[in-house]
Amino acid sequence: MRPKEIKKLIELVEGSSINELEVSRYGKKVSIRKNLGNVVVASSSETAAVAPPQAMPAVEAKAPVPQPKDTETAKQEGETNVFEIKSPMVGTFYRSPSPETDPYIQEGDIVTANQVLCIIEAMKLMNEIESEVRGRIVEILAENGKPVEYDQVLFKIEKL
Amino acid sequence: MKLRLMSDVLSETKIKFVLKTKLFGKRIYAFWSIGSTNDFAYRLAMQGEDEGALVIAEQQERGRGRKARVWDSQFGKGLWLSVILRPDLPSSNAGLIPYLAGVSVSRAVEDLTGLQPEMKWPNDVMLNNMKCCGVLSEVNFKNGKIDFIILGIGINVNHEAGEWSDEIDKIATSLRIEKNERLERADLLAEILFQLEQAYDDVKKNGFGQLLDQWKKRCPVFQQNITILQEDKKISGTFINLDEKGCLLLKGEDGKIKKIVAGDLLV
Numbered sequence: 001m002r003p004k005e006i007k008k009l010i011e012l013v014e015g016s017s018i019n020e021l022e023v024s025r026y027g028k029k030v031s032i033r034k035n036l037g038n039v040v041v042a043s044s045s046e047t048a049a050v051a052p053p054q055a056m057p058a059v060e061a062k063a064p065v066p067q068p069k070d071t072e073t074a075k076q077e078g079e080t081n082v083f084e085i086k087s088p089m090v091g092t093f094y095r096s097p098s099p100e101t102d103p104y105i106q107e108g109d110i111v112t113a114n115q116v117l118c119i120i121e122a123m124k125l126m127n128e129i130e131s132e133v134r135g136r137i138v139e140i141l142a143e144n145g146k147p148v149e150y151d152q153v154l155f156k157i158e159k160l
Numbered sequence: 161m162k163l164r165l166m167s168d169v170l171s172e173t174k175i176k177f178v179l180k181t182k183l184f185g186k187r188i189y190a191f192w193s194i195g196s197t198n199d200f201a202y203r204l205a206m207q208g209e210d211e212g213a214l215v216i217a218e219q220q221e222r223g224r225g226r227k228a229r230v231w232d233s234q235f236g237k238g239l240w241l242s243v244i245l246r247p248d249l250p251s252s253n254a255g256l257i258p259y260l261a262g263v264s265v266s267r268a269v270e271d272l273t274g275l276q277p278e279m280k281w282p283n284d285v286m287l288n289n290m291k292c293c294g295v296l297s298e299v300n301f302k303n304g305k306i307d308f309i310i311l312g313i314g315i316n317v318n319h320e321a322g323e324w325s326d327e328i329d330k331i332a333t334s335l336r337i338e339k340n341e342r343l344e345r346a347d348l349l350a351e352i353l354f355q356l357e358q359a360y361d362d363v364k365k366n367g368f369g370q371l372l373d374q375w376k377k378r379c380p381v382f383q384q385n386i387t388i389l390q391e392d393k394k395i396s397g398t399f400i401n402l403d404e405k406g407c408l409l410l411k412g413e414d415g416k417i418k419k420i421v422a423g424d425l426l427v
Contacts, residue, residue, distance in 0.1 A: 088251035088252075088254075088301045088304070089251050089252050089254050089255060090252065090255065090405060090407065090419070090421055091255070091421050091422065092390075092421055092422035092423075094227075097227075097228050098227045098228035098229075099227060099391075100228075101228070121226070121421070121422045122254070122255035122405075122406070122407070122421040122422060123255045123256075123258045123259070123282040123283065123297075123406050123407075123421065123422075124226055124258055124282055124283055124295060124296055124297060124422075125254055125255055125257065125258050125297040125298070125299055125309070126296070126297065126298045126299070127254070127298070127299045127300075127301065128298075145390065145391040147419070147421060150251075150252045
């Protein structure tokens with residue numbers, strides 16, 4: 001989908017009472033969700049399973065982006081609520097599909113199950129890593145363009 | 161001339177007629193034009209399409225390479241194809257599979273034309289230091305194992321000099337340019353899939369050792385000094401080997417060995 005079209009969709013959601021909108025086109029899915037007055041845009045492959053649309057409870061939407069210290073607290077208070085996404089292979093970690101495009105996600109973003117989070121490349125073999133859960137990105141532990149090992153933790157996601 | 165051009169079209173019927181394989185091309189999805197054969201094959205695989213399915217198009221509107229670079233896929237000039245593989249391998253071994261494509265294309269080109277293609281890490285097939293084939297693969301994992309891999313292969317076959325943009329013209333060549341004659345794309349397709357099937361059967365029985373050895377024999381800079389561009393950083397050293405996962409092992413001046421999994425090898 002073209003940036004212009006996505007912009008139009010954002011305007012549509014902003015100016016309406018809709019909380020969440022998902023559009024599938026040309027094999028790609030764009031989901032737009034209101035979050036603390038802002039609009040969050042995420043895209044993923046069309047074939048990905050989609051979490052049922054749900055309005056975000058206000059208390060969640062207002063929660064600040066957790067800092068490393070908060071992550072520790074979250075761990076102590078409820079380890080099971082933090083989900084780790086690990087690298088399935090040795091490769092190079094990319095936060096966006098190309099150097100010219102924005103990262104798939106940022107810390108603090110809320111992601112749906114099956115939403116693409118990053119790409120791991122090895123020998124020109126690309127693997128789009130998808131979130132296995134719906135939740136908030138607490139921490140991104142790998143650096144763009146840097147190597148990652150098999151089973152290395154890439155993201156910590158607080159399940160919602 | 162017109163009749164000859166028409167007969168060059170890669171229809172499903174024509175492809176079936178020339179194929180020599182049991183697995184690859186078992187199902188054929190042939191298009192006049194498509195966004196990207198990889199994207200289509202990926203969606204097919206997600207929907208459960210069997211191993212061996214072939215997606216091929218006369219042109220790609222959004223053919224792409226690494227980091228979403230454009231892959232020039234002009235109508236009828238090359239082979240723009242993707243195949244679905246479902247190897248029974250752990251996810252950690254996925255990086256070995258793309259070597260199947262480069263080596264198979266290289267063997268097929270050699271058998272049909274007598275030219276001597278060389279490999280540029282990881283999977284570019286080169287003639288006279290110019291690129292004639294690129295491979296871009298995509299993988300999906302399930303429960304720690306490979307669910308499927310899409311091997312995307314683009315080969316410049318019947319382009320003539322100057323048929324690309326100036327930028328691509330500096331780095332690309334075609335089999336026609338190198339051989340100085342037009343090639344029957346269907347025959348090349350059949351030979352590539354045949355070589356791919358043989359190599360795939362072999363690695364399933366005997367592992368990847370022999371395939372990697374073949375690759376190394378075809379690589380002119382193996383055990384030579386090389387430079388690799390990663391993001392905006394250049395790394396130099398001696399290309400000492402490929403490890404058991406297909407990673408390039410680079411020995412720096414300090415004697416330390418670095419494992420390289422991605423990057424552009426500078427010629």
